[in-house]
Amino acid sequence: MQCAMQLMHMPIGHYFKNCVEKYPNNIAVIDSGDGSSLTWKELDQISDRYAKSFLSLGLRKSDRILLWMGNRIEWVIIFIAAVKIGVIPSGLNVQYEKDEIDYIIRSSGAKAVFFADGFRDNDHPSILKSIISETGKKEGESGRLPLFIHVGKSCCGSFLNFTSILSFENKFSGKLDEYTEINPLDTASILYTSGTTEHPKGVMLSHKSLVNNSYFTGIGLKLSAKDRLCLAVPFSHCFGISAGLLTCIGAGTTAVLVGLFKPKDVLEAVRKYRCTALHGVPTMFQRLLEHPDFPQSDLSSLRTGIVAGAACPSKVLEGIVNRLGMSELVVAYGQTETSPGCTQTDPDDSLAVKASTVGRPLPFVEMRVVDPETGLECPPGVKGELCTRGYHVMRGYVGQPDQTAAVIDAGGWFHSGDCGFVDEDGRFHFESRLKEIIVRGGENISPAEIEKAIMSIDAVRDVRVYGVPVDVYGEEIAASICLKPGYHLDKDELQKYLKGKISWCKIPKFVEFCDNFEVLSSGKVRVSALRHRMEQTIAGLCAAAGTEKAAGVGGSINK
Template sequence: MLLESSPQNINMPLTLPRLFGWAAQQFDTKAAIREAGSDISYRELNDLRCRAGRAFLAMGVGRGDRVAIWALNSAQWIVAAAGAQSVGAILVPLNTRLQGSEAADILRRAGVKLLLTVTELEKGEPLAMLAEHALPDLQHQILLPSAVTGSVEAMSWDAFLASAAQADDAKFIAAERAVNPFDSADMLFTSGTTGKAKGVLCSHEQNIRVFQSWSATVGLRSDDNYLIVNPFFHSFGYKAGWLAAIISGATILPMAKFDKRSVLETIQRDKVTMLPGAPSLYEMLLNAPERSDYDLSSLRLGVTGAASVPVQLVRDMRDILGFETVVTAYGLTESTGVVSICRPEDEPETIATTSGRAIEGVELICAAPNTGEEVPRGCEGEVWLRGYNVMQGYFDMPEATADAITAEGWLKTGDIGVMDERGYLRITDRLKDMYIMNGENVYPAEVEKVLYGVAGIAQVAVIGVPKAPQGEVGMAFVVKKAGSDISAQAVSEHCSQHLARYKCPFYVEFVDILPMNASGKVLKTELKILAATLLSSKK
């Protein structure tokens, strides 16, 4: 029997293993995951989760151990994550676009004990890319199902699941019951302005409470068919994706790689009702010449954010793509993924020009960065929040945690915003230099560090510049060393060898000098003015 009440009104279990057990009882034979024409029911999903949990125990994984997943969206990703969390392990999702050196740095600093991956990702074969790096804590490597055979030997997914038979059922039940709502459930890595990745710890309770509230606010229902294009390594695909779907009893349709035609085909074939994504996703669908060849009438709910949203896009999503409900939201990894959200009844102008108001139970202010005092409504200030969604802290980085969270519990986001009299927030700038490409955060300091490794570069500065449909892309301003004949192509090739693709600058511009202030700091505001001039001349 499906529950028709809002998820916010249900006494929800507050650990992942209990949540999966609860969902199996509530939704039983209803499809939890539909992939490649095959359904996994909620009861079957819970059984798989328990089997994976026993397999992790058989591998020696237990409470507090770190388990990483470096793979594209799939049913196995969900089963592996839930299985690991069921024995008290901490999930560490890895961005599928990372280079081997970037992934190895995270695995090493997180002390990951077991890695689940695939035979092929964007940058090559993951295990081969890791082979040259020292990973002293990594004891096991599991290959999720793949049509390609990897060159590095590892245990198969089927063999991993079969190892569950070696685990004692009583020990698994005890481990499952020992998981506490306040235990860390995951560690999502987010780069800082220094370019060093930080592992953000969030608890089981935080994840479930935040996305119970999120699901109720956006109106996610048990009869929804939820197409998840957003990657599972990101909060948008993981927490606002499959976790929210399980909380609500929706059917999960994982998509491994974004492909416009595949999205259109899936919407028509599986009667997709829920389709969240960055604004560029909807713009691609609106601009697709073949869109009229597909029946998109099932679309009901769209949730976007991560970039500025034109008012016309919100109208087009409703009028052309047929969405009944469109909302925008704002969040960051340190806030368990959500800070504020618009409401379905808000006007298109509000949805497009603001990030909504704070979720229930969370305080939100715009503060004077130096004093922490709230600025008057309508004035710019740093966005601060306080509540149950504030991260537990950065893993093994107490000083960075203390810098981010005040003694009074306020999380300083580093974003600049304006709040109106209704409590609706508009993000206007970033204290950090971060820019967002296709929903992915890019930190210029990290890119600049790589570029300084290029022979022939004397100075470099990277900024984000607007470009449709990505939202923003990188522009690198490069000062050559005397006598250097380095080309833009050489700069781009170096980046592609050392950085994930979304971090690579889209534009490379050579300049004689970089604008600097008296203390020698690059004036990126002036670079933005120069970039606007250069981009206008390229049109």
């Protein structure tokens, strides 16, 4: 397979132009929310206009911009316009609260922030106004702020409007070609991912890594210009931007955008636009299968798509293949740091293979399993740490050389922190995580960030946050808390305090209060013992309720 293929050495702008030349009049993108669409030629033309406007506003190669909104056509236009001139876009999670977005704005050095109205009760304009008013009041801050550009039809106070900045286009007198000398090894995008550190880390991915990874992902899916891919996976995730939007560009596939994941909206988008492919994490697919509109929804157009982001229960996998009709479903494995794809099953693999493995490496991707203690490669069938090397590995974490060196060794191997093995047929198996990261519904969540928020409560003496297994989300957030003598705190008070300080999905659903934590000889708290006790307690409650496993939606424990 690799002998018949070659790695492409081009920036995303050229990758996109190739698609435009092949399929100028084909529909490139459809916004399922309002039905608006653009052909590849129209997308090329409008993104050129915005690229000129960006240059007139002072944006230049290597400058960084932030996109804080759901999946929509404007997101695509901004991204394409930016990468054409070497500006580096970063998609941000719409669930970020004030402290989270404030940290990224300040630490990224972004020159512009493009934002929409918000998500649920998370009012983006109000949050940004608050940040603006407070900037300069904090010790050590220069008070310098990026441009804030509102994306939406309505006026948003004194903020610049996305449509109105096209008026700056005429102030640009040069040629875009003069600004498109981009090295494929340059950083194309920075994506933020949570880990065991307190704040999200910015992952630098090159043009070359994103172009090739997205292209080979599409080849593995057998996508073509005749397909339509429904994208409810957020563009703030590498899954959405690389395996989604950029894969569509590589194959000429139409991208059907769903602003924010809602089962009803996804079912309707697939039905209305006859989507042939659908990406998602296991939780998304499970919610589709359980939705009351599912039995009446015509999803007969579906044939393929990717399930990734977390381990997929076999029952959910069977439902995707047999009930959703995605007979050519692909199971994939990867991380943000690897653009993201490392391995994929084949569309023609049996259900048994897809249920038990994450497939073989993509072209030009090296994979191996090593003993985390000795560093020696493990033979087939022996569990160890999954490691990968190749064009797809990130350039590093922004401003964190030590963190980068901790995961990429001298030989160029990226150490995933995941446990698994390779079988005799060369297929890889994902078992569990060696890291402390919690994966809730495909969302990476840092325990350290939640622990910091809880520790800001006067009553709390110590806290440990960890994940516990649940059916719907794969893992749910649990917290074990030690209170100071004479203080009181209950679960409801804790959750009320955390609301608005951290994203709702990070607020612990299972809580226990302890007198003390068991400490190892090293001085570290034995988190495994806390997790085991919590799992036993949850299992007891589930047994009493007559269920097999906690649903993880609203259930809590307050010991």
